[in-house]
Amino acid sequence: MTPQLTGVRLRADELVGENGVVSGPLKGYHHETYVLTMPGETRIVKLREPRERILWFDRRCFRSEEALLRELHGRISRIPAVHDVEGMALQVFIEGRTLKSRPWGDRRIPEPVHGQIVDLFRELAHVTPDTLEVERSCEAKDRADDGDCDGFLERLVVFVEEQVYEKNSADFGRLFTELGLHPDAFVQLRKNVSGLTRRDFCLLHADLHRENFVLDPLNQLWSIDWELAMLGDPLYDLATHLYLMSYPAEQERRMAEDWARAVGGVRPGSVRGWADDLERILAFKRAQSVFTDVIRLSLSLRDGSNVNWVRLPSAVRKLQTIMTAAARPLGLAEIPSRSRIAAALLR
Template identity: 30%
Template structure:
């Protein structure tokens, strides 16, 4: 296989899709269709990252049933080649907030169980400053430290927007006082990005993509961030939790209810901060059509209102208020 030629073809492919961190191009080869995954050079890093995705995929492959197979890694230029997963993107037929096929709940919990069974020694090393094994409180504080930095880094440019949306001066205050009370639990491998755009349904099974944000941490965080990003209807949310409690060992779920709420509070606050910045850029882009712009503004109103509930404020931010608030932010140059 001529990997450089494949990379060049991916760069010029019209059959590609980009997330916040990578561009993906599906290409046919003599050995079958593959996904060429190229990091976005100018991506704003808004999430905790400890490992390279290719190292994660190689490590979890003996334990996880439905993850892409790593075919090739290049460091100069940076790209990966993964097996191409044929199927239907979950978000395409079951968007956020709607019910999913019941097997998706089973598959997501099965994945969490498989990840919890991976010994730490089988994963790449974690950074020297990573929280000690089982220290849920330190893990939570580590997550919050990035969120605090993101807020501080954008405070000057977005001060008018944050104020218009009703952000308090210290948006992390409600969770800062709760980290110390988190229950110690054995750490596990976490995918940490299980949402509908990272799931492909094929032949009654769910494949899980995009492992770049995988972490070594508290398993309660995995289920919390999954619930936050999936936005299940209430009955499926409860169904997911029942399955999760039955599948994971008791020591991995002890004290889960209050601690899950703390993680959810953090994710709602983080989402309000991060998506105010991200969506303002997307809304300002000339490539964004009016219909998509309206969707983004409505979504941001919902995200800000979710955070306002954590802050003890009335969730009364409307799309019109979001639209007027974004005008108080920086003027983004055309891409």
């Protein structure tokens, strides 16, 4: 039986016509993505749309990723170009391999890659709120004033509290409670992450992990997936990057120090107090992951109306590890045992 084509796939077939090529869908959680080779052209573009019934746990600040990429052309090196195809703005597909697929051990990255990531942070520091003319999707009341790092982080805490915890409480409230995740955890979180130094804001990618870096055949590093970009505290971009990359300790330290030199060389006011504040923002990232991963891991165990028993042990281990890392910022009195976590997930 031939599987029914989705709307995205049908649009892809229409765009390339009889003489083009459609590849995909590519692997990805949030989007259904196809790579299109247009007839008579060498350019390869991506067509993607959000998957149906996918939960989104990240704040979005720009209305159009493609509009942002166009604005950044010539200001940020090695980002996808945008082409108009049949009235649609599509990103050029970057050919290469992501850092996640590279065969390096102990999560260490090579020095040339390290240097290119530092260069990206340096370029981002040049893009300030007053030099970026792209339509924003967040309301003015949801934007912190330039330099107000406490206000910037508080808005992210509010987003997790309202859009992840409270919004999903009807379906996952019992699970949160059984794991010891109560509303007062956000009171404790605010106490533990407040008091940040004022830093000058700039553009943040806000999602710089191994799958969003692509090494092309010339070993040039490209950054993709800019949909979570925002304007805010540059230290948040570094903290998010360190948290998602899970560097070996020595390379994490070097990345932080090189970030401070690079960004401070562009705007000294963007690195004020960074050494004291980095752990606070990392604590927020650990806490944020608890609420999002409780939901994601629970959903990953669903196999139709049954439980995917094969995935259960790894889900339990991962959730206990994540909760242990976030115990201090969330003020958790105890971490549930693996048997308690498994029972809660199964219920």
